[in-house]
Amino acid sequence: MKNYELVLHRVEADLAAGRLRIGGRLPGERALAEELKISRPSVREAVRVLEAMGIVRTATGSGPEAGAVIVAEPVSPLTALLRLHLATNHLPMGDVVQTRILLESWAAREAAGRPLELDAVADLLDRMDAPGLSPEEFHLLDAEFHVALAGLAGNVLIAAVMESLRSAIHGYVLAAVPNLPDWEATAVGLRGEHRAIIAALAKGDGDAASRLVAAHIQGFYQAAQLSS
Amino acid sequence: MKNYELVLHRVEADLAAGRLRIGGRLPGERALAEELKISRPSVREAVRVLEAMGIVRTATGSGPEAGAVIVAEPVSPLTALLRLHLATNHLPMGDVVQTRILLESWAAREAAGRPLELDAVADLLDRMDAPGLSPEEFHLLDAEFHVALAGLAGNVLIAAVMESLRSAIHGYVLAAVPNLPDWEATAVGLRGEHRAIIAALAKGDGDAASRLVAAHIQGFYQAAQLSS
DNA sequence: TCTACCCGTGTGGTCGGACCACAGGCTAAG
DNA sequence: CTTAGCCTGTGGTCCGACCACACGGGTAGA
Structure with missing residues (x-):
C-alpha cells in the first residue's frame, strides 16, 4: 500500500x-x-x-x-474526469450525447409530476432572448437552463452528472458552432423549444416534456454534426 | 495557476x-x-x-x-468518487438506486433491439445457481451480470457509470444483507428474475426487459431497506 | 477610550537534493 | 551459445528549507 x-x-x-x-x-x-x-x-x-x-x-x-x-462538490471533478477521457478518444461523443438525452428526458418526466417553481427558469429564458448574444454567452445560459431542469427532478446524482456532461462538452460545442448553417436561425429554434418544454412542465405533461427535451438535444447535436 | x-x-x-x-x-x-x-x-x-x-x-x-x-480506465476513479461522496452523506443512497434503475432499464430496452450474444451472460447465471454461495460471492456474480447487461446496450459511458455505481455501493449492500428476512429465499427470487430478464432480451421484448430490470432492482433495495 | 495599523503565526505552495526498491536490458564470464 | 550478475533508469519516499498569504491580536496613535 x-x-x-x-x-x-x-x-x-x-x-x-x-x-x-x-x-x-x-x-x-x-x-x-x-x-x-x-x-x-x-x-x-x-x-x-x-x-x-x-x-x-x-x-x-x-x-x-x-x-x-x-466540501462535497462532485461537479468539477466529474467534469474534469469526462474531459480527460473524452480527450483520450476512448469515450465517443455520441455516447455522451445519448446519455444526456436519457438523463434529461427522464428528469423532465420526473419533474412534471412534482410541484415546480419555474420563475427562475423562465427568467433564464428571458435573458436568452436578449439580442446580440454571442454563441458563447448563449450556451452558458443554455447550460444553466438545462442544469436547472435536471435539478427539478430532485436527484442530486443525476443533476451532478448532467451538469458535468454539459460542462465537459462545452468546448466541443462551441468549436462546432461554425458547422451550423445559420446560427441565428438555430438560436431562434432553440429558444422556441425551451419555451415549449417549460410549457409542458407547467401543464404537468411529463410525456410531452420528456419527448420535447429529447428532440431538443438530439436536434442540436445532429445539426452541429457532433453526435459521432 | x-x-x-x-x-x-x-x-x-x-x-x-x-x-x-x-x-x-x-x-x-x-x-x-x-x-x-x-x-x-x-x-x-x-x-x-x-x-x-x-x-x-x-x-x-x-x-x-x-x-x-x-490508460483510459474510468471505472475505478468513478467508483472512488462515488464512494467518497457517499461517505459525506451529501449523496443519498436513494438517488444512487434511482439512477441505477434509470440506467439499467434503459440499457435493457436498448439492448433488446440489438443482435445479442447472451451465452456469456447465461453462463454467469448458471454459476449463480451453485449451492452454498455466500452472499458476498453471490453479489460479485450479480454485479458481473448487471455490468454485462449494461454493456449490451453499447454505450461505454453508461456502462462505466453503471459499474461504478454498483461497485461504490457494494459495501453498503453487503452490510444490509442481515436486514433481509430470509437470504436464501431472496436469492431464489433474484435468480428467477435474472432468468426472466434474459428471456425477455432473447425475445427482443425491450419493454418487458426494461420493466423487469426496474422491478428487480427496486425490489431488492426495498427488501434490504437501502433506498433511503 | 477608541481606532487603525502592523507584525506574529500558522497555513498551504514550492523547491532541491538525497536515497531506496524495483525491473528490464546489457555485458561479460562460463 | 547460454547464463548469471551488474548497470541504468524508473517511480516511491523522505528531509529540510523557504516563500506567499491571510487572519487576528497587540500596540501605537488619535
Whole structure:
C-alpha cells in the first residue's frame, strides 16, 4: 500500500464515521504526516487527490477558510474526469450525447409530476432572448437552463452528472458552432423549444416534456454534426 | 495557476492533439519537471491526480510496463468518487438506486433491439445457481451480470457509470444483507428474475426487459431497506 | 477610550537534493 | 551459445528549507 493511500483511507473512514463533516477541516499537512508516520509530500499527494475529487478545497493563509476544508462538490471533478477521457478518444461523443438525452428526458418526466417553481427558469429564458448574444454567452445560459431542469427532478446524482456532461462538452460545442448553417436561425429554434418544454412542465405533461427535451438535444447535436 | 496544473493541462492538450495515445507513456517525472521548469514534487502531484482519474497507471522498474503508462480506465476513479461522496452523506443512497434503475432499464430496452450474444451472460447465471454461495460471492456474480447487461446496450459511458455505481455501493449492500428476512429465499427470487430478464432480451421484448430490470432492482433495495 | 495599523503565526505552495526498491536490458564470464 | 550478475533508469519516499498569504491580536496613535 502506497503511503498516500493511507491518508485517503483515513479520510474516507473519518467521513463515513462522522468524524469529518462538511465544513470541517482536515488536520494540517504537517500534523497528518506526523500522525501517520509518513512525510509531508506523501500527505500532499493525497490531499491533491481529495481536492481533485471535490472532497476538500485548499487555501493558504489563516482563519476558518484556510487549510483543507471539507466540501462535497462532485461537479468539477466529474467534469474534469469526462474531459480527460473524452480527450483520450476512448469515450465517443455520441455516447455522451445519448446519455444526456436519457438523463434529461427522464428528469423532465420526473419533474412534471412534482410541484415546480419555474420563475427562475423562465427568467433564464428571458435573458436568452436578449439580442446580440454571442454563441458563447448563449450556451452558458443554455447550460444553466438545462442544469436547472435536471435539478427539478430532485436527484442530486443525476443533476451532478448532467451538469458535468454539459460542462465537459462545452468546448466541443462551441468549436462546432461554425458547422451550423445559420446560427441565428438555430438560436431562434432553440429558444422556441425551451419555451415549449417549460410549457409542458407547467401543464404537468411529463410525456410531452420528456419527448420535447429529447428532440431538443438530439436536434442540436445532429445539426452541429457532433453526435459521432 | 498552481504548478501541478501545468502538467494536467499539458497532458490534456497532448491527449487532445494526439501527441499522447493509449498505451503510450508520459515523459519521466524528472524530464517533465525540467521541461516545465517546475520541481519533481509538483509533477508527482499531477501524476497522482491523473492516476486517480484513471488516465495513467504508474509502475516502478524499467521496460515498457514501467513508468506512467497512458490508460483510459474510468471505472475505478468513478467508483472512488462515488464512494467518497457517499461517505459525506451529501449523496443519498436513494438517488444512487434511482439512477441505477434509470440506467439499467434503459440499457435493457436498448439492448433488446440489438443482435445479442447472451451465452456469456447465461453462463454467469448458471454459476449463480451453485449451492452454498455466500452472499458476498453471490453479489460479485450479480454485479458481473448487471455490468454485462449494461454493456449490451453499447454505450461505454453508461456502462462505466453503471459499474461504478454498483461497485461504490457494494459495501453498503453487503452490510444490509442481515436486514433481509430470509437470504436464501431472496436469492431464489433474484435468480428467477435474472432468468426472466434474459428471456425477455432473447425475445427482443425491450419493454418487458426494461420493466423487469426496474422491478428487480427496486425490489431488492426495498427488501434490504437501502433506498433511503 | 477608541481606532487603525502592523507584525506574529500558522497555513498551504514550492523547491532541491538525497536515497531506496524495483525491473528490464546489457555485458561479460562460463 | 547460454547464463548469471551488474548497470541504468524508473517511480516511491523522505528531509529540510523557504516563500506567499491571510487572519487576528497587540500596540501605537488619535
